[in-house]
Amino acid sequence: MQVAIPLYPGYTALDVMGPYQVFAETPGTEVVFCAEQAERLYDDHKMFHLDIEHTFAEVPRPDVLVVPGGFIDPRSGPCKVAAEGGPILQWIRAAHEHTTFTASVCTGALLLGAAGLLEGLRATTHWAAYDDLRGFGAEPTAQRVVFQGRIVTGAGVSAGIDLALAVVAELHGSEMAQAVQLAIEYDPDPPFDSGAPSKAPAAIRELVLTGAEARRREPD
Amino acid sequence: MQVAIPLYPGYTALDVMGPYQVFAETPGTEVVFCAEQAERLYDDHKMFHLDIEHTFAEVPRPDVLVVPGGFIDPRSGPCKVAAEGGPILQWIRAAHEHTTFTASVCTGALLLGAAGLLEGLRATTHWAAYDDLRGFGAEPTAQRVVFQGRIVTGAGVSAGIDLALAVVAELHGSEMAQAVQLAIEYDPDPPFDSGAPSKAPAAIRELVLTGAEARRREPD
Numbered sequence: 001m002q003v004a005i006p007l008y009p010g011y012t013a014l015d016v017m018g019p020y021q022v023f024a025e026t027p028g029t030e031v032v033f034c035a036e037q038a039e040r041l042y043d044d045h046k047m048f049h050l051d052i053e054h055t056f057a058e059v060p061r062p063d064v065l066v067v068p069g070g071f072i073d074p075r076s077g078p079c080k081v082a083a084e085g086g087p088i089l090q091w092i093r094a095a096h097e098h099t100t101f102t103a104s105v106c107t108g109a110l111l112l113g114a115a116g117l118l119e120g121l122r123a124t125t126h127w128a129a130y131d132d133l134r135g136f137g138a139e140p141t142a143q144r145v146v147f148q149g150r151i152v153t154g155a156g157v158s159a160g161i162d163l164a165l166a167v168v169a170e171l172h173g174s175e176m177a178q179a180v181q182l183a184i185e186y187d188p189d190p191p192f193d194s195g196a197p198s199k200a201p202a203a204i205r206e207l208v209l210t211g212a213e214a215r216r217r218e219p220d
Numbered sequence: 221m222q223v224a225i226p227l228y229p230g231y232t233a234l235d236v237m238g239p240y241q242v243f244a245e246t247p248g249t250e251v252v253f254c255a256e257q258a259e260r261l262y263d264d265h266k267m268f269h270l271d272i273e274h275t276f277a278e279v280p281r282p283d284v285l286v287v288p289g290g291f292i293d294p295r296s297g298p299c300k301v302a303a304e305g306g307p308i309l310q311w312i313r314a315a316h317e318h319t320t321f322t323a324s325v326c327t328g329a330l331l332l333g334a335a336g337l338l339e340g341l342r343a344t345t346h347w348a349a350y351d352d353l354r355g356f357g358a359e360p361t362a363q364r365v366v367f368q369g370r371i372v373t374g375a376g377v378s379a380g381i382d383l384a385l386a387v388v389a390e391l392h393g394s395e396m397a398q399a400v401q402l403a404i405e406y407d408p409d410p411p412f413d414s415g416a417p418s419k420a421p422a423a424i425r426e427l428v429l430t431g432a433e434a435r436r437r438e439p440d
Contacts (some may be wrong), residue, residue: 012241013237013240013241013244014237014238014240014241014404017233017234017236017237017238017241017268018234018237020233020234020267020268021232021233021234021237021377021378024233024263024265024267024268025265027431030267031265031267031268032267033268043244045244045245045251047240047244047250047251047252048237048240048244048251048253049271051269051271106405126405127405144407144409145409155405155407156403156404156405157241157403157404157405157406158241158381158404158405158406158408159405161378161408161410162408162409162410162411165410165411165412166411169411169412174411174412175423175424175427176427177411177412178412178414178420178421178424179414179424179427179428179431181410181411181412181414181415181420182414182415182416182417182420182424182425182428183376183377183428183431183432184234184376184377184378184415185326185346185347185375185376185377185378185379185415185416186377186378186408186410186415187364187375187410187415187416187419188378188381188382188406188408188410188415189364189365189382190381190382190385190401190406190407190408191382191385191386191389191394191397191401192385192389192394192397192398192401194398194399194401194402195401195402195404195405195406195407195408196402196405196407197402199407200398200401200402201398203395204395204398204399204402205402207395207396207399208399208402208403211247211399211403212403
């Protein structure tokens with residue numbers, strides 16, 4: 001079983017690494033990072049990088065496809081890729097023809113949308129990107145993981161862990177998924193109940209949005 | 221504010237990347253990966269690597285230290301490092317003299333233990349490593365995140381997210397930690413209630429332990 005994670009400059013690291021860990025813990029699963037070229041790709045904080053060793057052409061038929069998101073900025077990351085198109089969208093479309101599940105984490109949903117896969121479907125993404133998702137004909141929902149047939153979308157960043165466990169349960173049964181969950185001791189106990197916009201105080205939500213706005217105004 | 225994550229061969233990727241993401245989202249925070257040498261270090265599944273660019277000598281005074289764990293195997297990873305000692309333990313001891321918080325995720329606690337930092341303290345680690353932790357004079361506890369003064373230990377793998385958010389709250393206040401939690405949409409919704417050994421059915425626990433035993437018998 002091969003799980004492919006397509007990368008582009010400006011992905012969010014945990015969008016990638018949550019699903020990576022879940023699938024890597026699942027026996028008989030190979031996780032492959034791939035991109036347009038075999039090159040070094042930095043995350044959206046530029047403090048982490050992946051050295052991609054496989055081009056899209058080398059990974060033509062993954063069983064599972066997980067598209068990570070990245071910081072919401074028209075100048076870079078998933079918004080730029082979704083707007084400009086290019087090889088990653090072509091590869092997503094072609095690979096999707098044969099996948100068992102095609103998934104996204106966070107604003108990775110914008111790439112599925114730009115590839116034309118979300119038209120008329122319920123889907124989720126990072127809570128700050130619901131409007132962008134609507135632009136691709138999807139119906140945004142605040143659910144953490146949304147299955148629509150073999151297309152699966154997850155909410156922001158950390159939701160990739162929940163999403164990957166749900167996909168493992170579909171692929172290998174609930175016993176295997178429970179075992180992976182126990183192996184990574186995923187018994188979450190967040191210090192606050194502020195992880196969703198419906199739960200966080202308005203001031204905290206404002207703090208995140210103004211912080212993001214400031215980050216978008218930083219020089220490249 | 222500098223957060224240092226010391227690496228060694230055979231770390232668990234999510235032990236590293238959960239805290240990475242939380243600290244990277246915290247304004248004014250630099251996250252630095254460091255190791256004995258500037259070299260490529262693979263994780264315990266060998267499907268992911270980090271290219272380390274900073275040696276321990278280059279990161280002498282981090283404000284926060286987060287030691288990741290790895291698969292429990294006497295032949296490799298944290299158990300081997302804890303047993304054999306070496307530069308990483310010397311660096312942990314020296315860096316700890318000046319840190320605001322010294323933390324571990326999962327079996328990273330064994331390295332804190334081997335560095336002599338857990339003697340007589342309550343601490344946690346991956347649930348399958350409580351006995352190993354006891355060997356370093358610590359009192360293992362099933363709490364997800366354990367503060368003992370400025371030493372903080374977290375449970376297995378995914379607990380690094382909870383731990384890092386708790387440390388951000390201590391360092392920068394609860395508003396900042398809540399904002400980071402909302403930014404990474406950490407409103408977990410695991411598909412099963414099987415993430416802790418006290419909650420998982422005995423058969424699932426057995427599945428994890430026999431899987432680990434099989435993995436330890438694989439050729440290097």
